[in-house]
Amino acid sequence: MPKVVDLDQRRSDLADAAARVIARQGIDAASLRTVAAEAGWTTGALVPYFATKRELLAFTLQASLDRRRARHADRAGMAPDDALRDLLVGPLPTDPDTTLHWTVTLAFAAQASSDPELAAMQREAYLQFRSSVIELVVASGRAEPGDQAAVESERLIAAVNGVALQALFDRDLWTDERQIAAVDAALACSDSSSRSRA
Amino acid sequence: MPKVVDLDQRRSDLADAAARVIARQGIDAASLRTVAAEAGWTTGALVPYFATKRELLAFTLQASLDRRRARHADRAGMAPDDALRDLLVGPLPTDPDTTLHWTVTLAFAAQASSDPELAAMQREAYLQFRSSVIELVVASGRAEPGDQAAVESERLIAAVNGVALQALFDRDLWTDERQIAAVDAALACSDSSSRSRA
Amino acid sequence: MPKVVDLDQRRSDLADAAARVIARQGIDAASLRTVAAEAGWTTGALVPYFATKRELLAFTLQASLDRRRARHADRAGMAPDDALRDLLVGPLPTDPDTTLHWTVTLAFAAQASSDPELAAMQREAYLQFRSSVIELVVASGRAEPGDQAAVESERLIAAVNGVALQALFDRDLWTDERQIAAVDAALACSDSSSRSRA
Amino acid sequence: MPKVVDLDQRRSDLADAAARVIARQGIDAASLRTVAAEAGWTTGALVPYFATKRELLAFTLQASLDRRRARHADRAGMAPDDALRDLLVGPLPTDPDTTLHWTVTLAFAAQASSDPELAAMQREAYLQFRSSVIELVVASGRAEPGDQAAVESERLIAAVNGVALQALFDRDLWTDERQIAAVDAALACSDSSSRSRA
DNA sequence: TATGAATGAGCATTCATTCAT
C-alpha cells in the first residue's frame, strides 16, 4: 500500500515555505534547495509536486493571493460600510501575516513585469478584489453603479496599495495607526463628497 | 595619452542599458553579460565603471530616481494647485519613459526588501518627494503645516503609487485618462473636504 | 534510496586527483574544473564533498601529510638506529609516490606563506615528525633528552628536507643513492661525534 | 630627444616590486596590475620591459638568485673556514632581505615543478653555489677534491636549505641563533669526522 | 515516494594581453 500523500496539502506546505523564504531573504534566495530545506525536505522531493521552479513560484503567488481573499471572505452579516472598511483595511501590512503577503506580492510583481503568466494572475486577483469593492461601494451608497463606482473603487484600492507599498519600506513612519488613518482618510473622502450630495 | 572617456557619461549609458534590460526581461535577467551586450560592450568593459554588480544596480536605481526628480523640477512659476497636480500626475506610467521608471522602481523595490542599501535609497527618495508634496499641499491651502499636511500628502502619494502599481499590470484597464482621473479624484478629495471648510 | 557513496573514499579520490594535477602541472593549474576532470567528474560534482576550493586544497595537503606518516608508521620491532634511518630515508623522493608527496608539499609550502591555515597544517606535521625523530635520537643514544636531542633532530630533518628539495629539481644529479648517501652522512655525524664520546 | 630610460634599471625595479608583492601576499597575488602598482606604474607600462607575465616572473627569480650571490661574493681575503661559514650562514632567512629571497625562491620552486625554464634556472644557480662550496670545502681541508668533496658540500647545502625551509614556517621556533647553530652543527660534523682523521 | 549525487549551464569577477591614444 503506497503512502497516501495529499498532493494539495503538500503543495501548500511548499508554497508556504517558499513564501517564508522570500519574505525573509528575498526572492533571489528562494532556490529550490532553500525552499525544500525550509519545508524540511530535500531538493528532489519537490519534483513530484512542482515540475519546475516556475511552477512552484506561480503556485506560491496564487496561494498568497488566495489566502488574502480567504482571510476576509466572511463579511456576510456586516453593514456595507463596515464591510468595505474591513475589506480595505484588512490587507494592510500591519501584522506578520499580511506583511508576508505584501512582501511576496511585491517580489512577484517585479517578476511579473517580464512574465505574462504571473502578470495575468495579478490582474485576475485585482479584478476580483475590485468587483468586491465595487459591490460594497454601491451597496453603501458611495457611488452609482457603473463607471462612477468603478472609479471610486479604483481610487480606494489605489490608496490601500499605495499605503501598503510605502509601509513595506518604512515601518517606522508607517505605524499601524497611520496606515489605517490613511485608508480612513480615503474612505472619508467619498463619505463627504459623493454621499453628502445624496 | 590614453583614450579619453567621460566616466559619468559612460556610467549613465550603462545604467540606461541596465534599466532597459530590467524593464524588458526583469531584474533577474540583468546579468553583467546582458547589460554589457545591451550597451554594446563585453563583460569586462564594465569593470572600470562599476567594480561590482551591486554598484551597477545601485547606480541604475539612483539614476532612475534622479531622472524622475529632474523631469519635473521646473515648477517655479506655476500656481501651487497646478504645481501639485503636475508633481503627482507627472510620474504616472503613461509613456515609455515613465513606464520604464516604474518598472525599474518596482524591480528594485522587490530587491530592497532584502537589501538595506537599496531600501535606504528608496526611503530617501520617498522622503524628498514627500517634502515637495507637503510644501505644495500647504501652499495650496489644502492642509495646515504639520501633521495634517503630512497625512494629506501621504494620502496623495499613496494614490499615485497605488495607481501606478496597478497600471503596470493592466494597461488596458488603466488608460492614461483613467490613471489621471484616479489621481484627480484623490486631489478633489482635499479640495472638497479640507478646503471647503475654509 | 539514493545512490550510496562513501564520502571519505570520494574525498580521497578527489584529493588524489588534485595531487596528480598539482604534481603534473603545478598548483595554479589545479582549478576545480581540472581536478574534477582528472577524477573523471564535472565541476559541480565536487561540491557535495568540498564546499570550496580551499577545502579541497587543505584536504589534499592533509592527505599527503597523512600518507607520508602512514607509510612509515610500522617501526615497532626495529632497533632505534634502524628505525631512525628508516624514518629519515623513507620520505626521500626516490619513487613516484614520494616524489608526488614532495611536489605537493612544496606547492603548498609556497601557498602557505600567504595562508595561515595551510601554514598551521605544515607546522603541525613538522612538529609531529620532529617528536618522532627526537624519540629515536634519544633511544639510539645519539643525544641526551632535552635541547640537545631537539637540536640534533632538527639538524637531521633539515638534512632530509634539504636533500629532498634539491632532488626535486635535479633528479639526474640526485640519484636515489646520492640522496640516501647525503642523509647517511648526516646520520654518521652524530654517530661519530656524540656517540664516540660515550 | 626621447626620454632616456635605463632598460635594465627599470626591469630591476619591476622585479623588486614583484618580489615584494610575492613575499607579502603570495605569488597568486602577483598580478601585473598589482606589481605595476607596487612599482608606481600602470599595467601597460610593463609591456616595453616584459612582454609577458612569464618573462617578468622569470626575471624576478633570476634577480633574486643574482642578488643572493652578489650579497656574499666578497670573501677574497678570508680564511677558507671563515669564508665557508659565511657562504653557508649568510643566506639564512634571518633578516627581511634574506627572508624575501627565500619566500620568492620557495614560490618559484613550487612553480618550477611544472615549468622547465624556471627549473633550469634553479638548477643552474644551485650548481654555481655548489661549486663555490666545494672549492671552500677543499680549501679548508674538509674533504678531498672529487666525489668526497661533492658529497660533503651537498650535505652542507642540504643543511642550509633544510633549515631555511623550516625557518620560513616557524620563526618562533627557528630563531636566528637556532638557525645558525644548526648550520654550525653541520659544519662541526666535517670538522670532527673528516678532518680529525687528517 | 523520496533521496541526494551528478550534470552542465550560468553567474560575477579577475586578469593577461592588446592597442588606440
Place this chain on the structure above:
DNA sequence: AATGAATGAATGCTCATTCAT
C-alpha cells in the same frame, strides 16, 4: 614612453534539473 580602456578567456561557485537508487 606610457596610459588605461577594452577584450575575452578563465576562475570559483551556484543552481535548476535529471535520474539511479
